Amino acid sequence: MDNKISQEKMAQLEWYITKHCLWQYNSRGWDRLIQNERILTKTKQILRGENAKDDDTTADRYYWSEAMSLQGAFKRYFPWVAEMSKEDIAQILDLLKERMDHTMVHASLNQELVKEKY
Amino acid sequence: MPYHQFKVSECIPERLHHAVDKGADEDLTDALPLGYLNTIPGTISERGCAYCGAKHVIGTPMKDVIHLSHGPVGCTYDTWQTKRYISDDGNFQLKYTFASDVKESNVVFGAEKMLKKNIIEAFKAFPQIHNMNVYSTCATALIGDDINAVAEDVMAEMPDKKIFVCNSPGFAGPSQSGGHHKINLQFLDQWVGTGEPEIYSKHVINYIGEYNIQGDQEIMRDYFLRMGIQILATFTGNGRFDDLRCIHKAQLNVLECARSAEYICDELRVRYGIPRMDIDGFGFEATADSLRKIGYFFGIEDKAEQIIAEEYARWKPELDWYAARLQGVKMCLWPGGSKLWHWSHMLKTEMGINVVSVYTKFGHQGDMEKGVSRCEPGTLAIDDPNELESVEAMYELKPDLIMTGKRPGEVAKKIRIPYLNVHGYHNGPYKGFEGWVRLARDIYNCVYSPAHSLVHLDISKDEIPTDKGFATRESLSDVNLSDEIKNSTELREYTGDYDPIPRLRKKLEENQYTFPDPVTGEWRQVPLETIKRGKIVDVE
Numbered sequence: 165m166d167n168k169i170s171q172e173k174m175a176q177l178e179w180y181i182t183k184h185c186l187w188q189y190n191s192r193g194w195d196r197l198i199q200n201e202r203i204l205t206k207t208k209q210i211l212r213g214e215n216a217k218d219d220d221t222t223a224d225r226y227y228w229s230e231a232m233s234l235q236g237a238f239k240r241y242f243p244w245v246a247e248m249s250k251e252d253i254a255q256i257l258d259l260l261k262e263r264m265d266h267t268m269v270h271a272s273l274n275q276e277l278v279k280e281k282y
Numbered sequence: 283m284p285y286h287q288f289k290v291s292e293c294i295p296e297r298l299h300h301a302v303d304k305g306a307d308e309d310l311t312d313a314l315p316l317g318y319l320n321t322i323p324g325t326i327s328e329r330g331c332a333y334c335g336a337k338h339v340i341g342t343p344m345k346d347v348i349h350l351s352h353g354p355v356g357c358t359y360d361t362w363q364t365k366r367y368i369s370d371d372g373n374f375q376l377k378y379t380f381a382s383d384v385k386e387s388n389v390v391f392g393a394e395k396m397l398k399k400n401i402i403e404a405f406k407a408f409p410q411i412h413n414m415n416v417y418s419t420c421a422t423a424l425i426g427d428d429i430n431a432v433a434e435d436v437m438a439e440m441p442d443k444k445i446f447v448c449n450s451p452g453f454a455g456p457s458q459s460g461g462h463h464k465i466n467l468q469f470l471d472q473w474v475g476t477g478e479p480e481i482y483s484k485h486v487i488n489y490i491g492e493y494n495i496q497g498d499q500e501i502m503r504d505y506f507l508r509m510g511i512q513i514l515a516t517f518t519g520n521g522r523f524d525d526l527r528c529i530h531k532a533q534l535n536v537l538e539c540a541r542s543a544e545y546i547c548d549e550l551r552v553r554y555g556i557p558r559m560d561i562d563g564f565g566f567e568a569t570a571d572s573l574r575k576i577g578y579f580f581g582i583e584d585k586a587e588q589i590i591a592e593e594y595a596r597w598k599p600e601l602d603w604y605a606a607r608l609q610g611v612k613m614c615l616w617p618g619g620s621k622l623w624h625w626s627h628m629l630k631t632e633m634g635i636n637v638v639s640v641y642t643k644f645g646h647q648g649d650m651e652k653g654v655s656r657c658e659p660g661t662l663a664i665d666d667p668n669e670l671e672s673v674e675a676m677y678e679l680k681p682d683l684i685m686t687g688k689r690p691g692e693v694a695k696k697i698r699i700p701y702l703n704v705h706g707y708h709n710g711p712y713k714g715f716e717g718w719v720r721l722a723r724d725i726y727n728c729v730y731s732p733a734h735s736l737v738h739l740d741i742s743k744d745e746i747p748t749d750k751g752f753a754t755r756e757s758l759s760d761v762n763l764s765d766e767i768k769n770s771t772e773l774r775e776y777t778g779d780y781d782p783i784p785r786l787r788k789k790l791e792e793n794q795y796t797f798p799d800p801v802t803g804e805w806r807q808v809p810l811e812t813i814k815r816g817k818i819v820d821v822e
Contacts, residue, residue, distance in 0.1 A: 182655040183627045184571065186560035191544060191648055222533055226557035229578035233571060271311040274647040276318075282548040 165252045173244070174259040180241055181264070187230050193269045193277035200264045206231035208257035211238070212250045285313060286662055290670040296322045300666060306659040310651055315665040318646040320456045325668040327457075328689055329643050335458025336450035336465040337361050337417045339542055343493045343519040344526070345369035347446075348404050348411050350380040352397050352429055353419025357381065357452075364688070366706045367493045369520045370500065370787055374411065380404050384421050393422055398432050405436075405443055413523035414445045423451035444523065446472055457644035457666075459541070459619070466545035469526065474550075477527035480816040482808045483512035483797035485580040488532040488556075491543030491620075492563075494519025496710030497783035501717050502538075502563055504786050505573060507795040507813075509585040510805065517543055524818040530554045534579055538563055541619035541649055563713045564621070564721075565628030566594065566601060593715035601632060603773040604722035607759040609634035611729055614679060615657075616672070616686035617704045619645040623652030625685075630658060633722055638679045641667055669693060682729050698737045700728045716778055723776045730755040790814070 181188060187199050206228055209216035216231060218224050238245045248256070269277065286301035302313045321327045330338065333351075338361035342349050351358035358381035369375060382400045384393050401414065416429055433445040450464040487506065492499050499519040506513055514532045515525035529535075535547045537560045547558040559575065562568035570590045577586030613629065615622050615637045622640040629635040640653045641664040654663050662675060672690055676699055684694040684701040691701035702708055702724055712721040728734070732753040739746060760768055767773065779785055793810045 184568070186540070186562065186652070189540070189560075189648055189652055190558075191548070191646075195548075221555070223555065223557050225579055226534065226559055229559070229575050232578045233575040236574070237571070267309055267311055268651075272651075273311065273314040274651060275316075276647055282545055282552075 165255055170252070170256050170259060173242075174256050174263060176242055177238060177256065177260050178263055180237060181234075181260075184237065185230075185234070188264060188268050191276060191282065192279065193272070196269050196277070197265060200261055200268065202227040203230045203234065204257060204261045204264065207234045207238075208254060210235045211245065211248075211253045211257070286664070288671045288674050290674050291325070291668070294322060294324045297325060297668075297671075301662065301664040301671075302654070304654055304657060304659050304661045304663060310654065314647055314654070315650050315663055316647065317642070317650055317665045318456055318459055318644070319666075321666065327643065327666045327668055328687075329456075329666065330458035331420075331452030332450050332455040332458060332461035332464065333357060333417060333419050333452040334361050335455075335461025335542075335644070336448050337415075337461070338365065339458060339493070340462055340465045340518055341415050341417065341448060342375055343367035343369075344413075344415065344521050344523055345371060345373075345375050346411060346413055347375065347523050348378070348380055348408060348414040349375065349417070350382065350401065350404060350414060351417045351419055352382045352393065352422045352427065353384050353417075354421060355381045355383045357419045364706055365493070366496050366710075367519050368497060368783070369494065370790075374408075378408075382422075384419075389421060389425055392425060392427060394427050394429075394432050397422075397427065397429065398436060401432070401436050401445070402440070405440060412443050414443065415448055416445060417448045418451050420452045423449070423454075444473070446523075459644040459646065462542040463545050466543060467549065470546050470549055470553075473523075473527045475527070475530050476821060477524055478819040478821050479514055479525070479528035479531050480812060480818070481512065481531070481800050482812055482816065483510060484800050484803055485509070485511045485582065485798065486514050486532050487511055487534045487536050487576070488514050488529045488550075489516040490535050490537045490547050491539030491541075492516055492519050493539075495705075496707045496712075497781075497786070498563070498711045498713035498717065500783055500786050501711050501714040504789065505569075505589055505714065506576075507790075508589055509573070509577065509580075509582055510795070510797045511576070511580065511582075512797060512813075517546060522815070525816070528818060530556070532556055534559055534576070536561055536576060539620040541645055562624050562628075564624045565632055565718055566598065566715055567632065568624075568628055569714055569718070570594075597715045597719050599772050599774055600719045600776050600778075601722055603770075603775055604719070604726050605633045606763065606767045606773065607726060608722065608729070611635045611683070611725070612638050612679070612681045613725075614639040614641075614676065614681045614684045614686070616641045616684055616690060618643055618687060619649055621685075621704055623649060623656050626653060626661075627656040628718075632718070633725070635725070637661060638681055639664065639675055641665070641672075643667075673697060683725065685725075700731065700734050702728050711782070716782055719776050719778070720782075726759065727755060730759045732758065 190196050190199055206216040285298050286303050291297040299316045302315055358379050362379040363376055382397050429447045433447050448465050450461040454460050499516050515521055515529050535556050535558050537547050537558050550556045551558050561572035573586040577583035613635050619642050626637045637657050639662040640657055642649050685704045687705040694701040708724045711717040796805045797808050798805050
């Protein structure tokens with residue numbers, strides 16, 4: 165997929181997350197990176213029709229539930245999501261993960277992200 | 283996103299980085315207001331103290347507890363009753379407040395003996411209550427009273443009583459938020475894990491950061507029970523002390539107000555491996571998404587979808603009646619902490635309201651991240667404004683209404699802007715599907731109040747129009763509405779009860795809910811007493 169198009173599509177998905185989701189706002193940077201990684205990876209796997217359950221822990225079930233909710237919303241809001249190839253899904257979701265890590269952690273102005281304890 | 287310079291604060295340069303104007307093509311990495319910092323000398327903010335945050339916000343919604351402030355009587359009076367965190371068993375926590383009533387002589391000679399006497403006296407006066415929260419205050423923290431030792435002493439003498447000691451004096455943090463943090467972790471350290479609950483469903487949650495303001499918790503409880511989910515405890519609205527001792531046994535923490543209660547969720551995740559799921563219980567889409575997500579977690583998404591369908595069918599035409607009449611209304615959304623991000627996007631998409639400013643008095647930068655993300659470009663976001671800044675913002679933005687607490691609300695009224703109380707609520711509950719319609723109704727009544735329109739007339743100088751006749755809210759709101767909307771047979775005003783909570787309590791009393799057996803998964807009824815007051819076994 166053309167880079168410009170994938171950026172545009174990624175921006176739409178990012179818009180949805182910023183308006184509707186709360187999982188990306190855990191109060192510490194390391195925690196946010198884990199949230200982004202687990203939830204967006206599983207979302208990508210579900211959209212690509214792959215197994216997204218790693219184990220039987222409640223933690224994994226939680227990440228999977230967020231991912232299920234997110235992929236459903238993506239399809240509702242953006243019909244093009246359901247028509248994309250697996251490669252394109254991967255490309256866009258990887259960009260999205262990169263973008264979320266950037267805005268929510270690496271370039272974040274939130275001074276509490278680096279505090280050690282909750 | 284440029285920082286916003288208030289004219290009234292030009293003489294306080296530190297204030298500049300506490301407000302931003304959200305730009306069109308900018309994100310959180312461009313600018314973010316500072317937050318959760320000590321109040322700057324020269325500016326008077328509207329915050330509460332750390333004692334207030336611990337006691338008033340988090341502690342006192344616990345319903346079967348004597349709440350005793352160890353300090354001067356004013357501390358307890360000023361944190362009493364104002365938030366309408368009701369309970370379903372008689373509102374003991376609202377009817378009574380207790381103080382050790384520390385005086386000058388106690389400050390000089392110590393107040394521990396008096397505290398012990400007062401604790402015992404309170405327990406004897408209310409023998410049906412077996413739990414107590416004792417809150418330290420500035421005075422007793424400074425004189426070094428050992429409240430924990432007194433509590434241990436009393437519990438040894440009265441073995442059927444339990445006392446939680448909350449050490450969060452007023453000075454222990456920049457704002458009430460410091461108290462939220464302290465009471466979260468202190469309750470966890472002192473009491474969580476000391477009880478073994480009776481598990482009657484395959485699906486078990488804690489509902490965290492929910493304070494049952496005018497029945498919010500009871501609205502959401504109905505949805506959870508309809509899904510067959512056991513609510514082990516609510517932290518803390520309508521919550522029982524004993525249930526809260528058992529929250530380590532849940533499978534999932536459903537977190538509503540992250541600002542006030544994420545700490546206990548995060549620690550439960552670290553210590554007991556219980557996942558934290560943040561939800562939004564305000565707004566149709568947000569509530570539906572939240573129920574759906576919980577449904578996925580337990581594999582009962584069909585139950586969630588059924589509730590969503592029923593609630594949409596019942597309440598959406600009523601929301602839409604108000605939404606048609608609220609399009610373009612300008613609002614300053616100035617709550618305490620979490621509602622600025624719970625509400626800003628849903629107000630826009632589901633009621634057509636333009637939120638022109640968000641503020642938080644005690645929120646952290648994390649709250650502003652959420653709030654700024656969820657509001658539209660052009661919004662003014664302010665951290666911990668002083669009164670003059672609020673007034674300047676209102677004159678500049680000219681909102682149709684302010685949604686805030688009663689102190690800034692009274693200021694708004696004085697400059698003739700109507701306000702809704704979104705701390706203790708006007709006609710809540712506001713949570714869930716029905717609650718969101720009630721909020722839309724309150725906003726509508728506020729904006730289109732014929733009586734309020736009279737405040738714009740100054741009888742000392744304005745000419746009073748005598749040619750205008752009787753006005754109603756509808757005659758004001760429907761001026762520019764299309765006939766299609768005005769004559770719609772589908773849309774309708776709120777048709778629920780004056781107070782929906784008795785209906786929900788009756789439903790609980792009639793025991794209409796079923797739950798899957800924890801072992802077999804078979805759906806069956808559970809005795810009402812078990813749902814309301816499950817047995818707790820003390821453990822070491």
